[in-house]
Amino acid sequence: MRVSSSRNTLNKVVLRNQIDKIRLLFHRDRESYFCFYRILGFFPRHIHYYKQAVLHKSVFLRSEEGRPLNNERLEFLGDAILDAVVADVLYRHFEGRREGFLTNTRSKIVQRETLNKLAVEIGLDKLVKYTVRSSSHNSYMYGNAFEAFIGAIYMDQGYERCKEFIEKKILKEYIDLDKMSRKEVNFKSKLIEWSQKYKFAVSFELINQVEDESRSPMFYTEVKVEGLSAGKGTGYSKKESQQNAARMALNKIKGDADFRQQIAEVKEANAQCSQENAQCSQEETSSEATPQA
Numbered sequence: 001m002r003v004s005s006s007r008n009t010l011n012k013v014v015l016r017n018q019i020d021k022i023r024l025l026f027h028r029d030r031e032s033y034f035c036f037y038r039i040l041g042f043f044p045r046h047i048h049y050y051k052q053a054v055l056h057k058s059v060f061l062r063s064e065e066g067r068p069l070n071n072e073r074l075e076f077l078g079d080a081i082l083d084a085v086v087a088d089v090l091y092r093h094f095e096g097r098r099e100g101f102l103t104n105t106r107s108k109i110v111q112r113e114t115l116n117k118l119a120v121e122i123g124l125d126k127l128v129k130y131t132v133r134s135s136s137h138n139s140y141m142y143g144n145a146f147e148a149f150i151g152a153i154y155m156d157q158g159y160e161r162c163k164e165f166i167e168k169k170i171l172k173e174y175i176d177l178d179k180m181s182r183k184e185v186n187f188k189s190k191l192i193e194w195s196q197k198y199k200f201a202v203s204f205e206l207i208n209q210v211e212d213e214s215r216s217p218m219f220y221t222e223v224k225v226e227g228l229s230a231g232k233g234t235g236y237s238k239k240e241s242q243q244n245a246a247r248m249a250l251n252k253i254k255g256d257a258d259f260r261q262q263i264a265e266v267k268e269a270n271a272q273c274s275q276e277n278a279q280c281s282q283e284e285t286s287s288e289a290t291p292q293a
Helices: 001-022 030-041 047-053 070-093 101-111 112-121 132-137 140-157 160-174 177-182 186-196 238-255 256-289
Strands: 200-212 217-225 230-235
Touching: 001 112, 030 047, 047 101, 070 101, 070 160, 070 177, 070 200, 101 112, 101 177, 101 238, 112 160, 112 186, 132 217, 140 160, 186 200, 186 238, 200 238, 217 238, 230 238, 230 256
Parallel strands: none
Antiparallel strands: 200 217, 217 230
């Protein structure tokens, strides 16, 4: 009975795609529809979501109401949906594995480096619109567009169709879950990537170095975001302690809304202070350059 139901659903999808294909042959924007179809496997209902998903903020477009037109809002949405779907898939695939293992594996899949690679593999990178200057300063532009694309599918087709796309077109074809789970994560790089994306100052400070009972060196590292402590880590090397501290910091940033608010406020205050100092320096320079009567 279930097999028959699945077959009927598949037949309906194929039939709908054929009808859409015929209808779009006479559409003035048919090329855009077919570009997205080659990635999606179905024709968009509301193509404006997909067009916005590939629109980087560097293009500086605005809507008729004057609002910026770019993919940042869809990226925010796609990030949350991707997290949820990947968590669901991993929960069912790795039956009985602990929460920490599942969280780490999900982090490896949804990190910008992986998403960047996925965007290129499905051909999404060829559709992203950006300025030449921004491409040289944003190495994760395609990964961000990939998340926005997921957000566009959700807005256009709903959660179930979006989930199906992630599972069957992305994870099944491009990600080996077992192999990915064994891959080592560079938490320090991930934290630096986050800081560069959202323009937060991050520092790693060696706060202590001692010897354990077997006289092996132990290192203690603290990560600070905008000067505020975000996480501490220990290890038998500086690198290991930095990785552990970065992992703690990422967990705090993701799970502690109060901390996110706090670092945002400090960042704003620091930026204002820097601006005031720059103005004072400029005034002093101008005063010194003015000839005395």
